[in-house]
Amino acid sequence: MRVLSLAASLAASASLALAATVYHDFSIEWVTANPDGAFERNLIGVNGQWPPPPIECNIHDRVIINVTNNLGNEPTSLHFHGIFQNGTTAMDGPVEVTQCPIPVGSSFVYNFTVDQPGTYWYHSHYTAQYPDGLRAPFIVHDPEDPQRGNYDEDLYLTVSDYYHDGAPWLTEHKFLTVINPTGSEPIPDAALINDTQNLKWSVRPNTTYKIRIVNVGALVSQYIWFEGHDFQIVEIDGVYVEPATASMLYITVAQRYTILLTTKNSTDTNFPMMASFDTDMLDTVPDTLNYNATGWLTYDESGDFPDAAVIYDFDFYDDFNLVPVERMEPWEPDYSITLTVVMQNLGDGVNYAFFNDLTYTAPKVPTLMTVMSSGNMSTDAAVYGTNTHTYVLEHNQVVEIVLNNADPGKHPFHLHGHVFQVIERSEAAPDDNTFLVYDADNPGTVNQYPMRRDTVYVRPQGYFVIRFRSDNPGVWFFHCHIEWHLEQGLALVLVEAPLLIQERQVIPEDHYAACRAGGYAYEGNAAANTVNLLDLTGEPLQQKPLPNGFTARGIVAMVFSCVSAFLGMGFIAYYGMSELKTTEREVAEIVGEPYDDSGESK
16 A cells, blocks of 8 residues: 655644755666566666655645666656746756756756645656656645545555556657658556556555545556445645545546545455556557556455456546635636647658647757846747747736647646646547537636646547636646657747746756756757847757648558568569579570589580
8 A cells, every 4th residue: 555654644734834845865767677567677766666756745845856867878857747836947847848858877956845735746757758667646745635634544546557668669669750650659568556456455444545646657548446435536636626526537647636535334345446548549459458457445355356347338527527625717818829739740751749830849958048048038939949839928917728639539738837727628529520629709618616737638629728827937838748749749838927037047057067968058049049049040840841742641651662662672682583593494404404503504
């Protein structure tokens, strides 16, 4: 059982005046593990252990994490998902957005104060690295928890998809390659609960457990239920909500739910607890894939452990209906950004993801460092580059993002530095030929007190509308949290009140040292031009478009035609050369001439 530390729970009763400093030394390194029992592989752990340890603190504590990259073959970074980093945007962690990657052998300090309670997590934000294991819960205890006194024990539970192959290899050889022009995501090999399978979770009868559930996966949303037990949802993504009774959750990657579950009075039965992939998100479901992870609420270790009942109808609670404890009516927008999600191929034959016509391409200089080195020019979005898709926001406005999904897949989107109101979220389009688009003149139903969270999903060919307050000066990433889609470029950058960032933010020297050690630029515009900030010559750009008329299907046909042609030529050469002597020998025999091993008739 994953139980939060007694020390942290006791310390949660301390007052603000007793706020502490929580210090960690993290050696990030490769560790051998075998979470699904198939075979051992290298995973990224911390201080020689995998899974990495949870981080626990109390609200108002300062957290200091000294990270040393001992991987030997990869840079790294850490992002503290859902933590606002108010005044410390340099500690947010996404590479080339707020920092350079931490090179092999280098150290880097994350130092920030946590002024928000709830359930979060930390993970690498360097390429598609965290699917290789660098992720764990981040728990902020709160003496003013609205549910204090209503539970007996505080636990956490993670669910995830799991891959047998390393993420860099999958990206290079299976995903972002011309042989995968349709952009099919790598299919996971297993589902995990608390980084294992067949978990037996010991519980006591007539006990109420506060369970913090985190999806730390890379791709797949999961359905979660505890057979024979209803529960109450009391927090989502760090936002307390009025208790809502449910029997099943739908949790996308990066989302968090906190529930209160009360056990039975009797110990005569053990109950399955299940995490099951949303298989609609998989292009194929291999016969070898067990997309269910089974555990048990274990009342009696010596008892039977029954199989779970087969579920055909996943009747989960719709988070759109959750009401925050701190009720806020819908904010009226001052500024609106409209985005359309599409997936398409570019000139290299690879399938990319786009907001409108742009697929995110990292700049030469981290965007935050461009803010800090560009003076008054920091208010001009042009200095941040063509392909970072950067919006410059004014301070203390209500910003609306309208996202229309032209893709037939589901996408969970995360906004750094904020929670947002979910104003609308459409159903999925009724068929593949229909594309639902938000119409501001004919809005749908808006809740009186919209739910707030930091990660929300859009349904296939549907849309959502979210709003947040630009009250946190910083550089914030907005992106799909399916890690493969982020690798495809489904991201943009919000530079919020850049002149205030310059006034309030100090970038520590070790951040610049990491840039120098890795050979990265850290001044100037997106092209690292420090003289003329509007001269973007040499900036990283997305690939050129495909020639007119090419489609993913056309690329498939072209690739396999080329492969077939090369194979055909190979067979001709091989068999032509290997059979040449035999043919000449046969001819010589027919005409009655002698023939030797040199292949020359005599």
